[in-house]
Amino acid sequence: MFTEELEMELVEYFKELDSMFYELTRSEFFRLAYDLAQKNTITHPLNWDKNRSAGNEWLKGFNHRYSEIVLKKPEQTTIARARGLICHKLTVFTTFYGTKW
Structure with a gap:
């Protein structure tokens, strides 16, 4: 139904979100x-509209076609992991902007 280019856009978008530790649910995907089909006026099954x-x-x-895409049920981030991500982001921010905290 989608062209190979549009499917690759979906794959790349999914991978980009995954690299930011954001997992899409099945319903979000x-x-x-559906939104991609609507935006590009692609003919799709009627139950999609419903x-x-x-x-x-x-x-x-x-x-x-794209077995590397795996939809998982998102899990809550542990406090330790969240703290680690915040520290990492602050380090990247301060390195980039030269700001000292």
Whole structure:
């Protein structure tokens, strides 16, 4: 249904979010695919309009073509990990802007 270019945009967007430790849920990914189809006036199944999201059959085909995309149930970030991320971001910020805290 999508062109290879549009599917690659989805894959790259997914990878970019993953690199920032943001995991999409299945429903968010389905909605993203629906929005992409709407924006590009791509013919899609009628049940997509009813649910305002893509369906399981589309995801099966997409996963077959791009097996590196894995949708997981997001987990809460532990306090220790959150503190580590904050320290890392402050270090990057201060290195970039030359600010000392």
